[in-house]
Amino acid sequence: MSNSIQTVGIVGAGTMGNGIAQACATKGINVVMVDIAEAAVQKGLATIAGSLDRLIKKEKISEADKAAALALVKGSTSYDDLKGCQLVIEAATENPEIKNKILKQLDELLPADTLIASNTSSISITELAAQTKRADKFIGMHFFNPVPMMALVELIRGIQTSDATHDTVKALAENLGKSPITVKNAPGFVVNRILVPMINEAFFVLAEGLATPEDIDAGMKLGCNHPIGPLALADMIGLDVCLAVMEVYLEQFGDSKYRPCYLLKELVAAGHLGRKTGRGVYDYSAK
Numbered sequence: 001m002s003n004s005i006q007t008v009g010i011v012g013a014g015t016m017g018n019g020i021a022q023a024c025a026t027k028g029i030n031v032v033m034v035d036i037a038e039a040a041v042q043k044g045l046a047t048i049a050g051s052l053d054r055l056i057k058k059e060k061i062s063e064a065d066k067a068a069a070l071a072l073v074k075g076s077t078s079y080d081d082l083k084g085c086q087l088v089i090e091a092a093t094e095n096p097e098i099k100n101k102i103l104k105q106l107d108e109l110l111p112a113d114t115l116i117a118s119n120t121s122s123i124s125i126t127e128l129a130a131q132t133k134r135a136d137k138f139i140g141m142h143f144f145n146p147v148p149m150m151a152l153v154e155l156i157r158g159i160q161t162s163d164a165t166h167d168t169v170k171a172l173a174e175n176l177g178k179s180p181i182t183v184k185n186a187p188g189f190v191v192n193r194i195l196v197p198m199i200n201e202a203f204f205v206l207a208e209g210l211a212t213p214e215d216i217d218a219g220m221k222l223g224c225n226h227p228i229g230p231l232a233l234a235d236m237i238g239l240d241v242c243l244a245v246m247e248v249y250l251e252q253f254g255d256s257k258y259r260p261c262y263l264l265k266e267l268v269a270a271g272h273l274g275r276k277t278g279r280g281v282y283d284y285s286a287k
Contacts (some may be wrong), residue, residue: 005172009085013044017091019147022048025069034076041075091119100131107132117141125158125185135160153180187252196245202230203261231281235274
């Protein structure tokens with residue numbers, strides 16, 4: 001069954017959607033990338049072309065490779081174009097209402113044997129699968145940003161995900177050159193469940209005045225071989241995102257160890273969200 005995925009559908013042409021499209025197309029897999037607005041589709045296609053141009057500059061691929069990859073990506077604003085796909089990956093905004101609506105539409109439209117995956121980073125796969133009549137053919141496929149570069153895919157099994165679905169999607173992830181790990185459905189899955197509380201703890205260390213931000217980050221880089229320190233990483237992710245994730249864990253697990261650090265809350269309240277606002281833990285305004 002692993003060879004049965006020749007065409008992958010992607011709903012959402014944003015950062016994650018176009019990254020997944022690029023990862024598929026560069027490995028010779030046909031892609032249908034759908035978004036509600038034609039402008040979003042065109043922007044997604046342009047992002048893929050720009051990303052491939054950078055790989056040409058680095059001499060990782062040739063002009064011919066770029067042309068071959070782009071020829072495999074079809075952009076569309078119609079869900080009907082997804083009917084020929086063996087797998088459709090939902091990569092829309094991280095909002096349960098939006099995802100539920102999309103999944104219901106896909107379930108009604110797609111052939112009964114088509115697999116559906118969600119690229120959610122936080123929403124319950126079991127709950128999303130319940131929006132469809134094919135919970136056994138539903139799985140979480142959590143890619144990491146930037147998708148073309150990052151080797152990891154978390155495969156999240158909902159309570160009804162079948163072995164056949166898991167094995168087919170795992171084989172696809174491996175065909176994309178990724179290293180998948182299999183995870184049961186729980187808030188944060190594996191990586192974010194460990195990562196975001198670590199970032200939150202770094203804020204407690206900073207708030208308690210134990211060390212400067214620079215020294216905290218240097219400590220984790222040099223002492224744990226992390227490529228980037230937790231506070232600089234929080235600024236990249238967005239402090240508002242880190243706070244929202246911690247609040248979900250606190251609510252879902254009901255364990256006080258997930259309480260967000262008061263300094264993290266204070267910075268978010270001040271609008272210091274990290275790189276995207278020019279200031280978070282660090283000041284980026286001059287850069």
